[in-house]
Amino acid sequence: MGEPYYITTAISYPNGKPHIGHAYEAIAADVIARFHKAMGRDVRLQTGTDEHGLKMAQKARDLDLTPAQLSDQMSQHFIDMCAALNVNYDVFLRTTEPRHHTASQEIWKRMEANGDLYLDRYEGWYSVRDEAYYDESELVEGEGGSKLSPQGTPVEWTVEESWFFRLSKYQDKLLALYTDNPDFIRPEARRNEMIAFVSQGLRDLSVSRTSFDWGVKVPGSDNHVMYVWVDALTNYLTGLGWPEETDAFAKYWPANLHLIGKDIVRFHTIYWPAFLMSANLPVPHQVFGHGFLLNRGQKESKSLGNVTDPIALAERFGVDAVRYFFMREVAFGQDGSWSAEAIVTRCNAELANSYGNLVQRVLSMIFKNMDGKLDTFSSTEADDVLTGFVRYACSVEVTREFAALNFSAGIDAWMRAVFACNAYIDEQAPWTLRKTDPERMRAVLLTLFMAIRDLTIAIAPIVPTAAGKVLDQLGIPAGERGYGALHHAGWYMERVATGEALAQPVGAFPRLELPAEESASA
Ligand code: ME8
Numbered sequence: 390m391g392e393p394y395y396i397t398t399a400i401s402y403p404n405g406k407p408h409i410g411h412a413y414e415a416i417a418a419d420v421i422a423r424f425h426k427a428m429g430r431d432v433r434l435q436t437g438t439d440e441h442g443l444k445m446a447q448k449a450r451d452l453d454l455t456p457a458q459l460s461d462q463m464s465q466h467f468i469d470m471c472a473a474l475n476v477n478y479d480v481f482l483r484t485t486e487p488r489h490h491t492a493s494q495e496i497w498k499r500m501e502a503n504g505d506l507y508l509d510r511y512e513g514w515y516s517v518r519d520e521a522y523y524d525e526s527e528l529v530e531g532e533g534g535s536k537l538s539p540q541g542t543p544v545e546w547t548v549e550e551s552w553f554f555r556l557s558k559y560q561d562k563l564l565a566l567y568t569d570n571p572d573f574i575r576p577e578a579r580r581n582e583m584i585a586f587v588s589q590g591l592r593d594l595s596v597s598r599t600s601f602d603w604g605v606k607v608p609g610s611d612n613h614v615m616y617v618w619v620d621a622l623t624n625y626l627t628g629l630g631w632p633e634e635t636d637a638f639a640k641y642w643p644a645n646l647h648l649i650g651k652d653i654v655r656f657h658t659i660y661w662p663a664f665l666m667s668a669n670l671p672v673p674h675q676v677f678g679h680g681f682l683l684n685r686g687q688k689e690s691k692s693l694g695n696v697t698d699p700i701a702l703a704e705r706f707g708v709d710a711v712r713y714f715f716m717r718e719v720a721f722g723q724d725g726s727w728s729a730e731a732i733v734t735r736c737n738a739e740l741a742n743s744y745g746n747l748v749q750r751v752l753s754m755i756f757k758n759m760d761g762k763l764d765t766f767s768s769t770e771a772d773d774v775l776t777g778f779v780r781y782a783c784s785v786e787v788t789r790e791f792a793a794l795n796f797s798a799g800i801d802a803w804m805r806a807v808f809a810c811n812a813y814i815d816e817q818a819p820w821t822l823r824k825t826d827p828e829r830m831r832a833v834l835l836t837l838f839m840a841i842r843d844l845t846i847a848i849a850p851i852v853p854t855a856a857g858k859v860l861d862q863l864g865i866p867a868g869e870r871g872y873g874a875l876h877h878a879g880w881y882m883e884r885v886a887t888g889e890a891l892a893q894p895v896g897a898f899p900r901l902e903l904p905a906e907e908s909a910s911a
Contacts, residue, residue: 391429395641396422397625399649400439400482403463404448407470408689409727410650412699413682416712417721417796418648419476423850424791427871433641435628436471437482438464442617443517446603456603460485473700475708475853480628484605484620492627493605493620499668500554501608508610511551511595518542519652520617522595540652552597552613559663560591566662572675574658575794576722579651579678583658594660622661626670644673654678677794680724682715706901709852710736716796716851733901740852744807744844745898747814748859751837752894758823759831761890763838765882766828772836775813779840782806783847784875791850803847810840838863839881846870855897862897864889 398418401411415436422434440460449459464483471478482489500506514523516538523538531537538544567573567584574580597613598604604614625647629638647657654676662672681688684695703711706729714732717739719725755761768776782802790799814837822830842863849856849870860870864887869880 390431393640394425394430394432395644396434396646398436400437400624403438404445406466409682409697413715415476416715420850434478435480436478438467439621440485441604442520446601470699473703482624482628489627490605493623494608495632496623496668503667505555505667506552509553512548514544515547516542516544549599551595553593554596556591556594563587575677579654618656643671647673647676651678683726685728686726706732709855713852717800720797721794733903737900740898741900747810748841749896755834755891756893763885766832766835778809779806779843783843787847788872858897862894
């Protein structure tokens, strides 16, 4: 097994069904996990649901359910969403699990033992929707002079006895962490925001509540439950079996990457490392705050009636198309917009017409004109140029960009290689060579066979199902599908030596159609 790589998503509030933002984050995390697996690393992907707090308690009350019933019902939808999107997690963590209460109480005790917790009275603003405290100076004015959080959510004045965490004590340590580890917060814009925020000075943080009881009990202070973010962040440790001294913890902590949305960067890059330092635990290597996904430029909301069910989206367009679109269309880290037409246009142009068609044409010609047989051939300079171009794009450019989480740029490099293959096939015209020079036709088709194998391995983390089907048709063994295989010069001769002929190919990238009413409005 290669070097360990531990990646986590945010754990979602299961106060409703998953939305497109949840799907986007889960897909991105799965792509990153598959990429690192294909690079030979020993990957662990964790996701889950964040089931405590006032937001959950209030929603349950509105629905006449207990918070536990609401959590049970809704977390199942998040599990289903992962299955529908081909998100292959290792751990799905629910914060209501007993082991998570144990872990949260343990981190609490360690912070207390370190002298970082004290009892006082909280007086200030709280947003239930964000589960966040805000300073007066951060609030903005809403309609009719009401006060809103910087995220535009309602805030309420809260006064209660509360435990406090000495966040102020960690200001310099946090700034040193950001300076010493320039990649700790990414992308750069979020890093700058956080540095500016911490530099202004940090106030101690209220970390317990007494006005409701849906949460993890504070050790030794039974009328207090922990502030939901204290337990939520601890999920990243719980999933590794901590505080037991497990092999998983020894191997995977500190996490390589917490992948989260831009709205919760503050919790992950200020509170979380401070809690960890206080508990004397190592901090994660990187927190990446991705952008928000908008529906035709608008936030999805019940009032606009534009809420999309990600499972329905995957059923409609196919899971690979949805994954490809999100990773291709949105520059990772920035906000992006989607629409049914944009998915159809993008996937038809690139996956179906440019790449899928290339695969289908080449494999059919090998099947029909060469009885599906692979063999040695002598290549010309044009063939070698194509082979070198595709190999470089896949093994150097795509891997470099994917490793840096620049998915869109990586797919761009991949598309250039696909275009090069299409230009080559048009130029070489193997359909004409069939009559005039069958030997040359063989060389052209086999050159393309090799290129298709590289292209398919390179794009597999994004479109795992379709890529798997193509690699099956090419007869590439399971152990030869990682990025390392792109550097394995002998693969083609090993493939030839199996003597296995190609069967009649079956298309892996269907053209997508827009339902009539949507094409009319497009
Ligand atoms: O914040 N586009 O949960 P959550 C992209 N429980 N990403 C989006 C999005 C959108 N439109 N809307 C939300 C929470 N997200 C906490 C996390 S972690 C210890 C606790 C992202 O259900 C959001 O940024 O509100 C977050 O990363 C994730 O979805 C879950 O959001």
